[in-house]
Amino acid sequence: MRPSRSPLALARYLRPALPRSLLPQARQLSSQTTTTSPSPPEDPTQNRTILTEEQKKFLDSALRVNQAGELAATLIYTAQTPPVVKAHPHLRPLMKHMYDQEAGHFKTFNELLAKHRVRPTVMYPIWQVAATVLGWTTGIMGREAAMACTEAVETEIGNHYNDQVRELVKWMQGLEARGEELDPELKVLIDDIKRIRDEELEHLDHAVENDAKEAQPYEPLVDVIRYGCRSAIWVSERF
Numbered sequence: 001m002r003p004s005r006s007p008l009a010l011a012r013y014l015r016p017a018l019p020r021s022l023l024p025q026a027r028q029l030s031s032q033t034t035t036t037s038p039s040p041p042e043d044p045t046q047n048r049t050i051l052t053e054e055q056k057k058f059l060d061s062a063l064r065v066n067q068a069g070e071l072a073a074t075l076i077y078t079a080q081t082p083p084v085v086k087a088h089p090h091l092r093p094l095m096k097h098m099y100d101q102e103a104g105h106f107k108t109f110n111e112l113l114a115k116h117r118v119r120p121t122v123m124y125p126i127w128q129v130a131a132t133v134l135g136w137t138t139g140i141m142g143r144e145a146a147m148a149c150t151e152a153v154e155t156e157i158g159n160h161y162n163d164q165v166r167e168l169v170k171w172m173q174g175l176e177a178r179g180e181e182l183d184p185e186l187k188v189l190i191d192d193i194k195r196i197r198d199e200e201l202e203h204l205d206h207a208v209e210n211d212a213k214e215a216q217p218y219e220p221l222v223d224v225i226r227y228g229c230r231s232a233i234w235v236s237e238r239f
């Protein structure tokens with residue numbers, strides 16, 4: 001028999017900060033595990049995933065940096081698409097496909113930030129300008145440079161999402177080892193990040209298939225973009 005579960009433990013932990021308007025959204029996540037009959041008052045200390053201060057800080061910074069990264073990705077593609085598609089009209093569907101996926105990722109993290117009242121990075125306007133300049137520059141350099149930019153960005157972002165998944169899975173294993181019920185919201189978050197990571201790695205494959213490695217000059221370009229990504233991640237996690 002399944003143990004009684006506390007499906008909104010993570011949300012409940014954060015609930016004092018949730019505005020009323022967002023509560024139905026949070027409840028929706030628990031609808032598969034609750035019944036319509038009135039339930040007895042819950043003991044708030046039972047079956048509850050209590051996040052430590054350190055874990056909460058990790059989640060805040062993870063959601064903040066992910067939102068910043070996805071903002072940058074949508075702006076890079078927005079700036080790259082006109083020059084790339086003008087020179088290579090056959091790439092229009094691919095550029096649109098990658099942009100649409102980035103827009104979906106951005107939406108996911110915007111919703112998570114609003115739900116958990118996490119502030120965006122203070123660098124938000126700076127990243128908007130930097131991503132647009134990067135997209136525009138690599139777009140006018142040509143198809144290969146635009147693809148090298150995607151290759152560089154997705155390599156860093158893929159690693160970054162993998163680090164987050166590893167950390168969250170470690171939490172999950174810790175809970176299981178202590179015999180505590182896993183918060184479904186944590187599982188949903190891990191699944192979301194895994195799905196988004198896989199889509200980023202798909203972009204990386206598209207970039208390599210479309211001659212990213214033919215960019216001139218390939219190595220300095222990719223190195224600079226990767227270094228820029230790592231720096232932006234470091235800053236956005238903290239500020």
Ligand SMILES: [Fe+2]
Nearest residue numbers: 070073102105
């Ligand atoms: Fe993305």
Ligand SMILES: [Fe+2]
Nearest residue numbers: 073154200203
């Ligand atoms: Fe991507």
